[in-house]
Amino acid sequence: MIYYLSKIFWLLVQPLNLAIILLLVALLAALVGRKKLFVTGSGLAFLILALSTWTSLGALMLNPLEERFPRPLLPEKADGIVVLGGGMEGAVNFVRGGYELSASGDRMLAAAVLARHFPTAKVVISGGIAMIGDGEGDAETAPRLFAALGVTADRLILEKESRNTYENAAFTRELVTPKPGETWLR
Incomplete structure (x- = not known):
């Protein structure tokens, strides 16, 4: 249920999708003679498109979240990533x-760098196919990338069923249970 709610929520709030929905509402309003609703809907759609494409508003909104916590120091040893x-x-x-x-691909490169830094650590890659037509999940593709970056396949643990971040965390937790005293990086 959470999966479907998260997909519907993000479908509605992504700027491009929201602008399209507002334009559809505006067109329907124009067809039934509601001029104020037409002007409001099309004006809001234009404002959303303008702010999301011609400004750095998105980056300005994300920066405080990304800078909220400092990057942690690396431990002396790591059993898993x-x-x-x-x-x-x-x-x-x-x-x-x-x-x-993708735009979030730095997480894969950071994991490969960490895997090279900690040569005995296992690497868990979580990510299945979120929606039909998405192609391959991250856990399907990652072995090719990690092999090209010098991380052998025997170190990889692949979780291929998750469709969103919540399922990534839950399914990975079921797959890998760190033992007391082990250090796992995430």
Whole structure:
């Protein structure tokens, strides 16, 4: 249930989708002769599109969240590294067979760097196919990327069923249970 609610929520609040919905409402209002609703809906749609494409408002809103916590110092040893999905372009990778990264792909590169720094640590990659037509999940693509970056397949633990961040965390927790005294990076 949470999965479906999260998909509906993000469908409605993403700027482009919200602008399209507002334009549809405005067009329906125009068809039934509601001029004020037409002007309001189309004006809000234009404002959303303008702010999201011609300004850096999104980055300005995200920056305080990203800078809220300092980057932690690395421990002396790590037994495992957990990478949650969302770092790969599944549709492109499915067609090309490569390892195209998304805007969140830095998490995959950071995990590979950590894996090279801690050569005995296991690497858990979590991420299945979120929606039909998304191509490959991150856990399907990641072995090709990690092999190209010098991390052997025997170190990888792949969780291929999750469809969102909540499921990434829950399914990974079921798959890997750290023992007392172990250090796992996430």
